[in-house]
Amino acid sequence: MSSNSWNAAIAEDVIAALRDEPGPVLIALQAIQEKFGFVHEDALQMIADQFNVSRAEVFGVFTYYHDLKKVPHANNAVKICAAEACQAVGCDSLIAEAEKAGLEVEKAYCFGNCALGPAAMVGNRLIGRATLEKLK
Numbered sequence: 001m002s003s004n005s006w007n008a009a010i011a012e013d014v015i016a017a018l019r020d021e022p023g024p025v026l027i028a029l030q031a032i033q034e035k036f037g038f039v040h041e042d043a044l045q046m047i048a049d050q051f052n053v054s055r056a057e058v059f060g061v062f063t064y065y066h067d068l069k070k071v072p073h074a075n076n077a078v079k080i081c082a083a084e085a086c087q088a089v090g091c092d093s094l095i096a097e098a099e100k101a102g103l104e105v106e107k108a109y110c111f112g113n114c115a116l117g118p119a120a121m122v123g124n125r126l127i128g129r130a131t132l133e134k135l136k
């Protein structure tokens with residue numbers, strides 16, 4: 001469950017609890033996003049300090065993963081896969097239709113549901129052979 005209220009003390013606890021995890025930078029970024037619904041920019045330095053890596057290294061991981069957000073995103077955002085297999089079956093027109101219908105759309109890059117494209121995600125629900133009607 002995520003909350004969008006940033007709290008540095010809680011973030012410090014979340015990060016410190018991951019001290020002994022392997023690959024802790026990504027895990028810490030994901031934990032912060034899970035806790036707050038986004039990754040506050042102050043968390044980058046906290047993670048760098050905790051795991052003795054540079055802020056640039058943390059920033060590199062943060063920007064590599066499209067699912068990690070700088071700001072809270074709308075709960076009703078629809079993610080639509082825009083990777084190759086879904087492009088081949090019309091994701092571009094689905095994205096255009098969804099935006100025209102007023103949905104907040106985020107492009108994603110492969111949900112591993114390529115055989116049932118275009119694929120979309122609404123909340124935690126994966127939708128195959130997505131249509132505007134299914135997204136609504």
Ligand code: FES
Binds near residue numbers: 082085110112113
């Ligand atoms: S390419 Fe769209 S789910 Fe894999």
